[in-house]
Amino acid sequence: MRGESAEAELSACLRHDPVLALRVRLLAPDFAAEPELLHAMLMAVPVATQPGYPARWRQSVAVAYLAQALAVRSGAADAEAAWTAGLSHNLAEYLDGGAGPSAQAADWLGALDSDGWLADAVRYHAEPLARGRAAHPLVRIVQLAYQLLTRADAVDSVDVRAALAALQLGAGEAAQLLAESQTQARQQAARFGIVDAPTAASGAGYDRLARLYAGQAAQAALHGYFRRAHGAPDEAYALLQRALRALFGVERAGVFAPAPDGSLRITPLLPAVAGLAALAIPPDDGHSALPRALARHASQQFERGAPDAALADEQIARLLGVTRFLCQPLALHDGRTGVLVAGDPLPDLGVSPLWRGALSECGEALxxxxxxxVALPPAPAETPAPAADDIPxxxxxxxxxxxxxxxxxxxxxxxxxxxxxxxxxxxxxxxxxxxxxxxxxxxxxxxxxxxxxxxxxxxxLELVSVNSVVSELVRMALGTLFTPNKINVQIDLNPDVPPVPLHKDLLKQVLFNLAKNAVEAMHAGGHLRFMTRQIIADGQRQIEIEVADTGPGLPPSVASHLFEPVISEKGGDHAGLGLAISRGLVERMNGQLSCTSTPQGTRFVIRVPTLQNGQAPSTNTRYGSM
Incomplete structure (x- = not known):
């Protein structure tokens, strides 16, 4: 990619790949200006060792050559448009493993042709020729090229001869163009090493290794790509928008985020349809995919016409002009967690490592x-020397x-x-x-x-499902902390506990500290219980989280200095700071941490208000309950 000749050579190669040819055209005209994104694209496309790939690729290239030749010879359509439509006619077979609808693949061509003729040529390429007699010439040319290549003795059939005559072409001329196109496809297959039978070195193991390497290389490229934002949120969101188009074919997207009243509203972080600003989705709307994605911290799918779907989701899909969308939690630049709504995604996009990697890199850049x-200025000469135990x-x-x-x-x-x-x-x-x-x-x-x-x-602050945080903690620690230490865990989560505005990381850190202390206190195994509930304290509604163990209780000498940073009596790598840090973290959440201890066990209680900094979520949500 250094120098004009190298860029021209790369462009000629990419022109023969059905997936990359489209994705590169969705980038800026000078695609070499974004080498990291191009690198990720190269690593993310289907590889030639996948079953059926060589046959699909040869058909794509042969139809492209033939459609282009028919366009040039007849003068009825633009030759480059005919190449693109012919190359893309079976695009869905690459992107969906052969199971996706060609209509969705056709929609991805909309950005290249405002009139929609390219999309129509892909959408109707396999329709009977008689149906296309009055269609746009580009549609008729791609139909004809497809029929000539996939039907035996097509040149001698009545419908093909009639279609040729409409383009003022004869059967002999068409047979010659067909043979030349097939020769070109074979030559290009040899050039790129695309063969039908994989060699022993490129069997299933090699294919798996290639895909794993490609995924890691794409992830590394995305890391460099999003670092180009240099801490500027606007640039990071612009990079995200380009990555959505180039890597995942997502043309229509938007970002919703919690407003001061707790409802989810569209933001200007990505360009969005103006009508979306009229929608405000309550955080406890269990029918909507958006609050579900936030509460469960996982991607959620929506499809138009689904039973019991939220009407707001139907309206979002209509305004975006999509039939379905994916809701994905996304860490925003201001500390909130928003919801990225991606229109018409590929199947299983939410579990794609490349998808998760791209959003992770974007979130980190934000x-x-x-x-x-950054480098700090040198300390003034009068600055006192650090204490002996300070770390430079x-x-x-x-x-x-x-x-x-x-x-x-x-x-x-x-x-x-x-x-x-x-x-x-x-x-x-x-x-x-x-x-x-x-x-x-x-x-x-x-x-x-x-x-x-x-x-x-x-x-x-972000709206946090306390029940989900407790559930995640238990699941994460079950096989690494609880089971190895013979701890029986009980969770009693009130399903009516609503999402509350908190710093999720702080709450997770406190709960893990309390759980770890409890396990260490029960040397020979025991019982650990997590409980959530709603209470009224000091005239204010609060959420209470209880962590109780069946250990021997705390000695009076320890209980009297429980939340003070002291030298731990546990030895090893314990610093005696855990409970002091935990209380400080809870106080940062405007909450309280208390403890009661008897010889039968120790009980810690966290209380956090449901209203902080003017943010008040609604109630009666069931997200994260067990």
């Missing part, structure tokens, strides 16, 4: 802490930088496992929790690099 690692700031920064590397590797391996283990919902949910925890650690580590002199804005 976090304020991602751009605070440059050492902290180096350590944070080094910690980020294994975190990236861990995240990549989670993506690899997700690819290897398939679409099993339970496994994917577990891997999703692990991925979320890795991201949470990354955010904590990045926060260490914030200069003490800088005033760091407090992250905006």
């Amino acid at each position: 976090q304020p802490a991602a751009v605070v690692a 700031r440059d050492r902290v920064r180096r350590a944070v930088h080094e910690v980020a590397n294994p975190l990236t590797i861990m995240r990549n391996y989670v993506n690899l496992l997700s690819e290897r283990l398939g679409a099993d919902s339970t496994v994917q949910r577990d891997l999703g929790i692990i991925g979320d925890e890795i991201e949470r650690v990354a955010r904590i580590v990045r926060g260490i690099t914030v200069a003490e002199e800088a005033v760091t804005p407090a992250p905006a």
Whole structure:
């Protein structure tokens, strides 16, 4: 891609790939200006070792050559449009594994032709020729090219001869063009190494390895792509919009986010239809896919005409001009968690590693802490020397930088496992929790690099399902903390506990600290209970989360200094800071943390208000209950 000749050579290659030819045209005219996105596209397309790929590819290229030749010889249609339509006629077979509707593939061509003739040529390419007698010439040319290539002795059939005559072409001339197109397709197949039977080196194992490598390479390219935002949210959202089009074929999308009253409203972060601004979706609307995605922190699908679907979702689909959409939680630049609505997505897009990787990289680029690692000015000469036990700031920064590397590797391996283990919902949910925890650690580590002199804005609140947080914690710790230590876990979650405006990461950290302390207190196993409920305290409605164990209780000497940072008596790597940190985190959420302990066990209670900073969610939601 260095130099005009190299770019021309690459363009000539991409022109022969049915998927890339379309995706590159959806980029800026100078696609080489976005090498990371192009790299991710190259890694994400179907590979030639997939079963049936060579036959599909040869048909695509042969129809393209023949359609272009028919257009040039007849003068009835633009030759480049005929090539694009012929190459794309079976596009759905690549993107949907052969099972997707060709109508959806045709819709992806809408951005290339405002009149829709390209889309029509793809949509109707297999229709009988008689139906297209009065259709646009581009439609008739692609129909004819498809029939000539896929029907035996098509040149001798009455309907084909009539279609040729309408283009002022004879049967002999058509047979010559057909033979030349098939020769061109064979030559290009040899050029790109596309063969019918894979060699021993390129069997199932090689194909799997190639796909795993390609996924990792695409992820690495996306990391560099979103780093181009340089901490500017507007640029990050613009990069996201281009990635949605080029990588996933998503032309129509929007971002909804919680408003001060708790309802979900459209934002200007991505260009959206003006009519969407009239919609306000309550956070407890169990029929709408948008609040479900937020409460469950997982992608949700909506399809028009689905029974019991929210009417607001039907209206969103109508305004976007789509038949279905995917709702995906997305961490925004201001600390809120919004919902990305992607129109007409590919099947199973929500579980695609590339999709999750792209949104993860975008979310990371949008976090304020991602751009605070700047060089500090030298300390003034009168600055007192640090105490002997202080760690120099440059050492902290180096350590944070080094910690980020294994975190990236861990995240990549989670993506690899997700690819290897398939679409099993339970496994994917577990891997999703692990991925979320890795991201949470990354955010904590990045926060260490914030200069003490800088005033760091407090992250905006997000609507959090307390029940979902407890459920995720139990599921995450069951096989690594509870079961190995012979802990029997009971969860009693009130389904009427509503989402509340909180900092989700802080609540997860507190609950994990309390659970870990409880397990360590029950040396020989025991019973641990999590409970949620609504209460009225001090005239205010609050949510109460209880963590209770059956350990031996706390000694009076410990209970009297429970929430103070002291030297732990546990030894090992315990610093004696866990409960002090936990109380501080709860107070940051305007809540309270209390403890009662007897020889029969210890009970911690977290209370958080349902109203914070003017944000008040509705009640009676059942998200996250068990």
